[in-house]
Amino acid sequence: MTLAVRIDDTCGRIRAAMDAAGRSDRCDLELAVKTRTPETCREAAQVLADRGLPVLLGHNRVQEARATVEAIREVPGAQVHLIGPLQSNKVNQALSAVDLIETVDSTDLVDRLDHRVGRRFPVFVQVNTSGEPSKHGCAPQDVPRIVAAVEMAAHLYLHGFMTVGLHSPDERAVREGYAHLRRIRDEAAERLCTSDGDLALSMGMSADLEWAVEEGATIVRVGTAVFGPRPASG
Numbered sequence: 754m755t756l757a758v759r760i761d762d763t764c765g766r767i768r769a770a771m772d773a774a775g776r777s778d779r780c781d782l783e784l785a786v787k788t789r790t791p792e793t794c795r796e797a798a799q800v801l802a803d804r805g806l807p808v809l810l811g812h813n814r815v816q817e818a819r820a821t822v823e824a825i826r827e828v829p830g831a832q833v834h835l836i837g838p839l840q841s842n843k844v845n846q847a848l849s850a851v852d853l854i855e856t857v858d859s860t861d862l863v864d865r866l867d868h869r870v871g872r873r874f875p876v877f878v879q880v881n882t883s884g885e886p887s888k889h890g891c892a893p894q895d896v897p898r899i900v901a902a903v904e905m906a907a908h909l910y911l912h913g914f915m916t917v918g919l920h921s922p923d924e925r926a927v928r929e930g931y932a933h934l935r936r937i938r939d940e941a942a943e944r945l946c947t948s949d950g951d952l953a954l955s956m957g958m959s960a961d962l963e964w965a966v967e968e969g970a971t972i973v974r975v976g977t978a979v980f981g982p983r984p985a986s987g
């Protein structure tokens with residue numbers, strides 16, 4: 754199957770889940786491009802552009818993002834998000850390579866980013882909703898402090914929340930994590946006196962995007978369903 758066919762199939766899955774949930778708002782496809790070549794990234798970005806869809810690519814590693822950003826930028830309107838953890842010594846590199854950071858999970862990182870960025874810059878707060886110690890993201894109880902730090906920041910602004918779901922076939926348990934992120938988003942929207950719809954929910958991947966869409970995802974991050982299995986070393 755070609756990349757275009759798999760992208761169309763994935764969009765079909767998103768649409769079907771939106772319909773099943775009775776949703777009339779939108780959910781965008783973000784391509785998770787870790788380990789993919791610049792050529793593949795560019796080709797996939799072009800398919801999204803040809804469909805009139807937002808061109809949204811998520812990179813896990815700053816170095817990798819820098820290597821492919823140039824290829825992606827040939828596609829007008831392409832947006833690159835950082836979806837992997839950001840080490841403090843990579844802050845400058847990240848800010849020069851990506852349009853949005855989805856993985857802000859501490860007030861320390863908020864401060865570092867804000868001191869370096871020098872322009873208005875959107876961030877998502879990443880929350881560990883599954884409680885698995887191996888997962889990145891702040892604890893749910895730390896969200897208000899981090900959101901407050903973003904609000905105090907001179908340049909950063911809160912654009913949404915992100916989580917990596919529980920890796921499990923247990924639908925109820927996985928969905929509970931996504932529902933939790935949605936409650937966190939709704940509470941933040943209320944505190945910030947903004948509407949829920951102004952704050953994105955980035956959740957759901959190849960295996961479980963339907964569950965995430967049904968719990969309110971506005972961005973799903975999909976890798977293997979579009980690009981095939983990753984090399985084992987990736």
Ligand SMILES: *Cc1c(COP(=O)(O)O)cnc(C)c1O
Nearest residue numbers: 785836958959974975976977978
């Ligand atoms: C790899 C990755 C994805 C996509 O996972 P797939 O199972 O390949 O769809 C989504 N989010 C993050 C943070 C990732 O690292």
